[in-house]
Amino acid sequence: MQTSRWIEIVVGLFVLAGIGAFFVLAMKVSDLSQFGNSGGYTVTADFNDIGGLKVRAPVTVAGVRVGRVTSISFDSNTYEAVVHMTIEHKYDKFPTDTSARIFTAGLLGEQYISLQPGGAEHYLKNGDRIKLTQSALVLEQLIGQFLFNKAATPGKP
Amino acid sequence: MLNMVQQLGRFGLGFLERLGRAFLFLLQTVAGLPNLLPRPGLVIAQVYSTGVLSLLIIVVSGLFVGMVLGLQGYNTLVKFNAEESLGVVVALSLVRELGPVISALLFAGRAGSALTAEIGLMKATEQLSGMEMMAVDPVKRIIAPRFIGGVISLPLLAAIFSMVGVFGGYFVGVTLLGVDSGAFWSQMQAKVSFHEDIVNGVIKSVVFAIVVTWIAVFEGYDAVPTSEGVSRATTRTVVYASLAVLALDFLLTALMFREG
Numbered sequence: 001m002q003t004s005r006w007i008e009i010v011v012g013l014f015v016l017a018g019i020g021a022f023f024v025l026a027m028k029v030s031d032l033s034q035f036g037n038s039g040g041y042t043v044t045a046d047f048n049d050i051g052g053l054k055v056r057a058p059v060t061v062a063g064v065r066v067g068r069v070t071s072i073s074f075d076s077n078t079y080e081a082v083v084h085m086t087i088e089h090k091y092d093k094f095p096t097d098t099s100a101r102i103f104t105a106g107l108l109g110e111q112y113i114s115l116q117p118g119g120a121e122h123y124l125k126n127g128d129r130i131k132l133t134q135s136a137l138v139l140e141q142l143i144g145q146f147l148f149n150k151a152a153t154p155g156k157p
Numbered sequence: 158m159l160n161m162v163q164q165l166g167r168f169g170l171g172f173l174e175r176l177g178r179a180f181l182f183l184l185q186t187v188a189g190l191p192n193l194l195p196r197p198g199l200v201i202a203q204v205y206s207t208g209v210l211s212l213l214i215i216v217v218s219g220l221f222v223g224m225v226l227g228l229q230g231y232n233t234l235v236k237f238n239a240e241e242s243l244g245v246v247v248a249l250s251l252v253r254e255l256g257p258v259i260s261a262l263l264f265a266g267r268a269g270s271a272l273t274a275e276i277g278l279m280k281a282t283e284q285l286s287g288m289e290m291m292a293v294d295p296v297k298r299i300i301a302p303r304f305i306g307g308v309i310s311l312p313l314l315a316a317i318f319s320m321v322g323v324f325g326g327y328f329v330g331v332t333l334l335g336v337d338s339g340a341f342w343s344q345m346q347a348k349v350s351f352h353e354d355i356v357n358g359v360i361k362s363v364v365f366a367i368v369v370t371w372i373a374v375f376e377g378y379d380a381v382p383t384s385e386g387v388s389r390a391t392t393r394t395v396v397y398a399s400l401a402v403l404a405l406d407f408l409l410t411a412l413m414f415r416e417g
Contacts (some may be wrong), residue, residue, distance in 0.1 A: 017317060031351060
């Protein structure tokens with residue numbers, strides 16, 4: 001009887017340890033602590049060129065992360081990329097003329113969306129579209145433009 | 158020539174027959190699970206012998222695997238000046254792959270082989286037949302608690318493995334090699350997704366738990382009741398369970414983690 005009781009206690013501790021480990025993984029390792037199921041509202045933005053933007057890329061304002069990209073699709077009527085992003089509910093005061101730009105973190109880092117708040121009186125709501133967008137900088141395009149300009153300007157060799 | 162073809166056919170038929178028997182056996186075991194509800198003590202004893210007693214090997218292996226990941230990841234990442242991503246590397250590899258897979262392999266070797274040997278020996282010493290004589294169904298009394306005990310234990314062990322591994326990686330990366338502690342955790346939290354990474358890791362470990370324990374109890378129950386037969390069955394448990402875990406891992410990874 002004594003040993004059986006002891007075994008039951010040890011098994012209870014083991015199960016607790018396993019569940020505790022799972023919680024540590026959930027809260028400390030994954031994104032659940034900072035960006036949980038609280039959800040948010042979705043806005044869309046059309047870009048001419050999204051470069052290497054991926055689903056789940058961060059959406060930031062002034063460098064602070066406020067949401068993430070939830071899906072990317074292509075509009076075959078306008079030939080533009082449609083980016084859906086979810087912004088957390090607590091950040092719900094972005095004016096309707098907010099602009100969205102795609103930046104790269106570092107030289108080789110991942111790409112993210114940076115929002116630049118405007119000055120309009122009304123705020124963005126669920127399902128709204130951000131009209132002012134600036135596409136990603138594609139390195140090849142820049143180099144191409146640079147070479148083209150270089151060749152076009154006559155000057156010293 | 159024809160003999161060879163015949164042998165191949167016999168081999169194939171034997172394999173299929175065994176597979177069918179194993180599947181029927183699993184159904185029987187699952188059907189026996191409700192009988193355990195009034196007697197949780199049987200399951201607790203099995204969780205003790207398969208789970209608690211495997212804790213030491215799981216914790217020690219998790220710690221060392223995490224520490225090695227920390228070292229190797231650091232050596233590679235420092236070449237790209239990206240050692241802040243060490244936390245991401247360690248956590249993702251542990252949660253997605255190494256946690257479920259290595260704990261399942263260790264579990265097959267530590268607990269699966271013991272299950273097979275125990276049940277095989279019960280069969281060899283005719284304890285199982287004795288039970289049947291007393292109108293006690295050995296599948297319900299012996300197999301079902303062992304099966305569910307293993308299925309409960311392995312996911313818990315895998316979670317413990319991953320957690321200990323992350324702290325092992327933290328110890329090597331932050332304490333020994335001087336990666337910034339804040340960057341270690343914040344990068345990890347930014348890149349590891351609960352729904353996609355942690356939940357999928359848990360699903361993996363549950364699948365592995367079912368498969369490994371199923372193979373272990375079936376091999377024991379199906380063993381030739383001699384000492385040689387039991388030893389062969391034990392070997393087969395470890396080999397088949399390891400192969401099944403590795404193959405299933407590939408399959409599950411291909412299904413779960415598609416970059417889209």
